[in-house]
Amino acid sequence: MIQIFKHLGRHWAACIAVVALLFAQAYCDLSLPDYTSKIVDTGIQQGGIESPVPESVRDTTLQALEMLMSEQDAALAEQWYSAPDADGVRTLSFDASAAMPELEGAFSTPDVVLYMAAAQNAAASSGASTPAAEDLDAAAAQMTAMVNVPGAREMLQARLQEEMSALDDSMADNLSQQATLLVALEYEAQGIAHDVQLTYLLRTGGRMLALTLVMVAVSIAVGFLASRVSAAIGRDLRRDVFGTVVGYSNAEIEKFSTASLITRTTNDIQQVQFVCVILLRMVAYAPILGIGGILHVAEGNTGLEWIIFVAVAALLLLIAFLMSVALPKFKLMQTLVDRLNLVSREILTGIMPIRAFSREAFEEQRFDKANTDLMKTQLFTNRTMVAMMPFMTLIMNGTSLLIVWFGGKAMDLGTMQVGEMIAFITYTMQIVMSFLMLSMVAVMLPRAGVAADRIHEVISTPASIRDPDAPKALPVDGKCGVVEFHDVSFRYPGSDEDALEHISFTANPGETTAIIGSTGCGKSTLLNLIPRFYDVTQGSVTIDGVDVRDLPQTQLHAQLGYVPQKGVLFSGTIDSNLKFGSDSITDADAREAAEIAQATEFITAKPEGFASPIAQGGSNVSGGQKQRLSIARAIARHPQIYLFDDSFSALDYKTDIALRRALKAKTRSATVIIVAQRISTVLHANQILVLDEGRIVGKGTHAQLLESCPEYREIARSQLSQKELNLQKEDA
CATH class of the missing domain: 3.40.50.300 (P-loop containing nucleotide triphosphate hydrolases)
Known part of the structure; x- marks a missing residue:
């Protein structure tokens, strides 16, 4: 996990930009439920009226309201309303926003009282429960008729106190909401109620649309940046892994295995790349959205916050249970992918021997076992993930049911409106969804963490063969291409015994040095020490007197013409x-x-x-x-030193002879070292080394070795007839 965040840290500027954009997206996302609540409660239920202070009011209605106010509040109202126009309508000043809290306090109670008076007139005149414009006019006329009556204001104030004391607690708590009924009735009397409502709905809906468009743009920008960051991380990891692996010696390649290195370069990096996108798009967004939702819910004072805590606690318990079950399987999955790649690679590269020995059925079973093991693990983890969704859905639906149940009771009591309940449900779903996102990522992260650790293991493993800190250069003057082994011993990593022991010889320019011996005696191993495919365990290998370990590998390899066994x-x-x-x-x-x-x-x-x-x-x-x-x-x-690792084994004798004849003419001044199995290939070499179990048991020309080396003589007898051996002795 730490490795994943380190990779993201390399792109800190883009990550900061993503987080900033996510805050903007969360702001838009969290604002939409508030606007939905306003459309339902204010735009639909209250006719688009937000305040008990009317934007425009007839002079008769305003005078009636002022009769219900204190002298100070009446003066404040007169200050902020214009003079009556030709229709007797007075308009609230545009710069009254600063005094709006005082105006709302002044108008709230008179609005409620005047509306109740209009309702009483409606009940008395027509028996209607909802007053009409004429009922309001009648109530206003009654109030204004008492303007010149001495002590009328004091009498109305006393009546006002009486009416307010008759209100129950729920109506007193929603005084502002009740006051808007008078404003709506006044707008209806002016004939502008529909226009006011439509204007409010269009204005609020336009803001919601703008927020949605901003949210879409921000989401696209976040996706773009997250994709670029993850793609850059994948690119850098592939480059680092490949650059590291190219510098590995055979020891490191064998340590990891080719199949595992391929898996780490492809599948593991894809896992890290995918999770980096998820981290930037979901993990960073989920806490912002969840915390923001909780803050919005807490500000509402609905009394239903306990439902959220119950839902979150249930989610956490579910996530903890599923994580404890699924995590071990996710850690096992990458190892099984390695195993499947290894088996696949072995089968595909060895398809011809498999067919030749009719082992198709056996290899199919071997592949099927590796494939089935991976499938079972993936099925288990996928089923765990699938099982999570129904439980998540149950928790979300159960939460919605609790909110509707208790929210309905709150609406009956008048402490909550329909829009508030809708917004509360939306915020609750956002909070639950944020935890759901975190839970989904929490299941993916362990597998990606394992993949990141495997990648880091490759990158952090140093090559055992690397350029020296203080490199030396080959001498310019003198012989070029002199290869010397000085008491060289070599042991493979992890082996208990030496593959080569106390090897000493010199290969000079213009000469051919041949190495021959039984299978597995160390011929190819000896040759691989010259280009530093392996480093000697003891002794040294020099070119023109310079230890190959002191040469830069580029300069060393520039001297060599290497032909591998395969x-x-x-x-x-x-x-x-x-x-x-x-x-x-x-x-x-x-x-x-x-x-x-x-x-x-x-x-x-x-x-x-x-x-x-x-x-x-x-x-x-x-x-x-x-x-x-x-x-x-x-x-x-045109190298100075030729290294042939049994490179003539696939050639017929005629081609072999023609090639070596042409090669001899080309390499007169070069050093030629040949590893061979056939006597005919090394017959005319200037020096032949006979290896047996990692030791030199014979050194000399063909004729000399026939006389002095039993091992060479045994090889010669196995490949040459008695007549050919006699001819060779006669030539000697």
Whole structure:
């Protein structure tokens, strides 16, 4: 987990921008329920009237209201309303917003009293429960008729106190809401009630639309930034892993295994990349939305906050249970993916021997077991995730039911309106959804954390073979290409015994040094110490007197023309493979190398010649052709030292002889070291080393070894007839 946040920390500026945008998105998201509540409560139920202070009022109604106010409040009302127009309507001043709290306090009680008076007139005249405009006019006329009556204001104030004391507690708590009924009746009398309501709905709906558009734009921007950050993290991780693996020696490759390195470079990085997007888009947003929702609910004073705490507690218990069940399986899943990749790679690379030995059924069973193990683990984790959803839905629906039940009772008591309940349900769902998002991510994070740790393990594992801190250079003067082994011993990592013991010899320029011995005696291992595919355990390998461990690897490899035991070609063309060793190789160099390697005949036989395509791994050429192209690739580089690791094994005797004859002419001044199995390949070498169980048991020419080395003589007898052996002795 720490590794994932470290990767995100490299892109801190983008992450800060994402968090800032998420705050803006949460603000919009949390504001919408408030506007929904206003549309329902104010826009629909109250006719778009927000305040007990009317925007416009007829002069008769205002005088009636002023009769119910104190002298100070009446003076305040007169101050902020204009003079009557031709229709007798007075308008509230535009700059009255600063005095609005005082005006609302002055108008609230008179509004309620005047409305109740109008309602009483309606009941007395027509028996209606809701007053009409004429009922309001009658009530206002009654109030204004007492303007010149001495002591009338005092009498009305006393009546006002009497009326207010008759109100029950719920109506007293909602005095402002009751006061809007008078304002609505006044607007109806003016004939502007519909316009006021429509204006409010359009204004509030327009704000909701603007907030929605902002939220959409912010969401797109967050998705864009999160995708860029995660893509950059994936790119950087692939580059770091690949750059690290390319510098690995064979020891590190074998430690991790090729299949595991492929999984870590692909599947594991994809896991980290996906979770980085989720972290930025969901994990960062969920707490902002949840905390914001809780704050909005707390401000409402609905008395239903306990429902949220019950829902959150149930969610946390569910998440804790599911996490304890699913986490171990998520940690196991990556190991099973490694295993499946390993089995798949082994089967696909060994498909020909599998068919030759009719082992298809066995390999199918082996693959099926690895595949089934992974499938069972994935099914378990997926079922766990699927099981979470019904329980989450149950909690969410149960929460909604509790809110509706207790909210309905609150509405009966007059302490909550319909819009408030809708907003409360919305905020509750937002809070629950934020915890749901966190729970979903909490299940994904462990697997991504394991993947990030596996990637970090590769990146943080140093290569055992690296350039020296104080590199040396090869001497410019003197012989070039002298390879010397000084009492070299080597042991593979993790092995209990040496693969090579006390190897000492010198390979000089202009000479061919051959290494021969039984299978598994260490021939290829010895050759691999020269290019530093492995480093010696004891002793040293030098080129022109300089230890190869003191040379930069680039300079060391520039001296070498290496042909591996198994010919390796790369996808491209024949020409690109021949020029693989250096950018300075010309077309003439490539064609000369192909001629020496006896590859020209089959190249020119192809319709496209040197431009003929080579498939991945050289699968569209034969083993002998692949080997000859590998040899030509080394020759085209014009190295000072040639290393042939049993590179002539796939050639027939005729081609072998022709190739070695042409190669000898080309490499007169170069050092040639050949690992071979066939006596005919090393017959004319200037020096032959005979290896047996990692030790040199014979050194000399072919003739000398026939006389002095029993092991060499045994190899010669197994490959040459008695007549050929006698001829060799006579030549000696």
